[in-house]
Amino acid sequence: GQQVMQIPQYQHVQEGEDFTTYCNSSTTLSNIQWYKQRPGGHPVFLIQLVKSGEVKKQKRLTFQFGEAKKNSSLHITATQTTDVGTYFCAGHGSSNTGKLIFGQGTTLQVKP
Amino acid sequence: DTGVSQNPRHKITKRGQNVTFRCDPISEHNRLYWYRQTLGQGPEFLTYFQNEAQLEKSRLLSDRFSAERPKGSFSTLEIQRTEQGDSAMYLCASSLNYKNIQYFGAGTRLSVL
Numbered sequence: 001g002q003q004v005m006q007i008p009q010y011q012h013v014q015e016g017e018d019f020t021t022y023c024n025s026s027t028t029l030s031n032i033q034w035y036k037q038r039p040g041g042h043p044v045f046l047i048q049l050v051k052s053g054e055v056k057k058q059k060r061l062t063f064q065f066g067e068a069k070k071n072s073s074l075h076i077t078a079t080q081t082t083d084v085g086t087y088f089c090a091g092h093g094s095s096n097t098g099k100l101i102f103g104q105g106t107t108l109q110v111k112p
Numbered sequence: 113d114t115g116v117s118q119n120p121r122h123k124i125t126k127r128g129q130n131v132t133f134r135c136d137p138i139s140e141h142n143r144l145y146w147y148r149q150t151l152g153q154g155p156e157f158l159t160y161f162q163n164e165a166q167l168e169k170s171r172l173l174s175d176r177f178s179a180e181r182p183k184g185s186f187s188t189l190e191i192q193r194t195e196q197g198d199s200a201m202y203l204c205a206s207s208l209n210y211k212n213i214q215y216f217g218a219g220t221r222l223s224v225l
Binding site: 004006033035041042043044045048088090097098099100101102103104105 | 153
């Protein structure tokens with residue numbers, strides 16, 4: 001079945017350093033979504049990418065969707081302690097299905 | 113603005129007991145999803161509804177699991193004869209249609225002793 005993999009699983013950075021997490025799907029995705037989950041919290045939607053090669057920015061966060069629509073990345077510039085949490089990518093398959101397939105997440109720790 | 117509401121927030125039960133969780137989606141959302149999340153993992157899809165119709169079920173959903181959305185509004189997830197392996201966070205989400213943003217509730221944490 002369809003699988004979505006994320007690397008790295010954990011990342012510890014010093015406040016002010018950059019951070020990147022990568023997401024790869026075993027199949028072509030119709031779109032990809034990114035969620036953030038704070039410790040003890042629930043997934044909160046960040047952004048959705050739909051087009052091949054799409055790049056979107058939200059302040060210090062930059063999201064990319066690969067040309068083949070099978071991979072994506074999230075880059076955070078100059079991390080802050082408020083960026084702490086687990087970042088998940090999730091994709092819909094190319095067929096008409098409502099289910100999201102989530103990666104296992106990248107947990108970011110930021111040292112002040 | 114009321115988001116997705118889940119009750120109870122925590123449930124502790126003994127192995128073999130039945131449990132039922134409730135999810136109230138965002139009012140205008142016609143799609144409702146159930147996921148299960150264990151520590152260190154991403155949410156795993158269980159099932160979803162469009163209005164009252166259950167459109168897809170994961171193979172993870174054994175015969176002990178059943179979900180309903182009788183009037184196309186709130187949904188319930190029942191687990192019969194709970195096992196220790198059922199211990200997890202059960203998340204509900206809702207959306208307007210299948211490609212839209214899924215908004216998650218705070219989840220119900222189940223502990224099976």
